[in-house]
Amino acid sequence: MSLLTTATRMWLTRSVKPFLFTNEYDNQLLYRKTNHLGLYIHIPFCKLICDFCPYCKVLYEDRIANDYVDALIKEIHLVGAANKERKEVTSLYFGGGSPALIANRIRDIISAIEQHFIITEGIGIELHPNDVSVQKLKTLKEAGITKISIGIQSFQDEFLQILGREKTDYTSMFYALKMVEFETISMDFIFALPNQTFELVKRDIDMAFQNGANHIAIYPFIDFSFTNSAAIKMNSKEKRKLLDTITEYCREKGYIRDSIWTFAKSKTKKYSSMTRDNFLGFGCSATTLLEKQFKINTFSIEAYIKRIEKNQLPTSLTVRFTLRQRMIYYLFWTAYTMIINPKEFKKFFGVKLENQYGFELWLAKIFGLLKRKDDYYEMTMKGAYYYHYYENYYTLSYIDQMWSLMRKEAFPKKLEL
Ligand SMILES: C[S@@+](CC[C@H](N)C(=O)[O-])C[C@H]1O[C@@H](n2cnc3c(N)ncnc32)[C@H](O)[C@@H]1O
Ligand code: SF4
Secondary structure, rough: HHHHHHHHHHHHHHOOOOOOEOOOOOOOOOOOOOOOOEEEEOOEEHHHHOOOOOOOOOOOOHHHHHHHHHHHHHHHHHHHHOOOOOOEOOEEEEEEEHHHHHHHHHHHHHHHHHHEEEOOOEEEEEEHHHOOOOOHHEEEEEHHHOOEEEEEEEOOHHHHHOOOOOOOOOHHHHHHHHHHOOEEEEEEEEEEEOOOHHHHHHHHHHHHHHOOOHHHHHHHHOOOOOOOOOOOOOOOHHHHHHHHHHHHHHOOOEEEEEEEEEOOOOOOOOOOOOOOOOOEOOOOOOOEOOOOOOEEEEEOOHHHHHHHOOOOEEEEEEEEEEEHHHHHHHHHHHHOOOEEOOHHHHHHHOOOHOOOOOOOOHHHHHOOEEEEOOOOEEOOHHHHHHHHHHHHHHHHHHHHHHHHHHHHHOOOEEEEE
């Protein structure tokens, strides 16, 4: 844990208390009155494992994948049973791994979800480029999927090689995208790779928008301690210049920056599984964020299935927030949308944002990180860069540590961050 993240946490939470995660957990989640609730489902199977990828996944095997989906459906019913009436939720996202590997079971999972929840803003799924065929897209669309996000990373072999991903032929993917329509077609890219110039990133952006995408996500490369990535990090100055040039280019082309890392053609519905005030997560490694707690499910598929067989939730670690910790968590994720809305903050916490963090907002304005608009705060380009800088720190100090532990132990006793 770096001194910087610890000091910032103490300052912003006004306490020396760390985030304490323990293995005690609730077998019934209270979300009946929770507003702006999103749903996330994790499918931890891939056909090949990419060197750079930190997510919870194993190589696909028919039998394990089927047992996993059976357990997943049971988890949905265990969580859903806490509520007699169907609960309205914003969205449902399938992530992974490569969820399209179980395309023929996506309908069963959505049916289980629909017994307990009413989805108001559509259903999204992450796809590997090799999964994008006419047949698969049709199956997914018939199952109820309305948005897709394809993990391209780069259209250029040179960068795929650096990332440790096999060469990909995009011809059939482009054809399939023409034949089967979705309201949002997003493509993911990774930037700040060695020798990656703006011209090369621009080539990827143009290729995406010319071939079916109406939304893109461009993430800076993060070098997790437990991945096998051989890529060398780009230095901060170069990275900032690249990020600013990408942002300006997208703005010139009329693409709207709808979060720190995403740009969209106008009137496109967002693809975003992250920017939710609250969410319920199902499956291995999935996280749940409610008003008073954050919890993370076990990373072990075997342990996950065993817990569910005993009618117990597969929660591995839970943190019970202090009010200030929850405020910081809320602000961190809201800032990801580039906008902080004091009215929404007041609705969530019942107190005025300016009374809680007036000094910090003032500082952020003085340093040119935030601008006050009519009734909200908007992040500037400089703000977005520093947010990214801090997010990188946060990811390597908190998430890297948590995931490293969870990969080793199915149910660790505790973790202090
Ligand atoms: C769950 S992942 C992958 C989805 C899909 N299975 C695929 O491979 O295309 C979602 C996205 O996170 C981004 N990502 C994964 N590892 C990353 C890393 N080390 N640094 C930055 N972004 C990363 C990638 O852009 C990826 O598409
Ligand atoms: S990047 Fe996608 S396909 Fe590659 S290992 Fe990660 S989840 Fe699997």
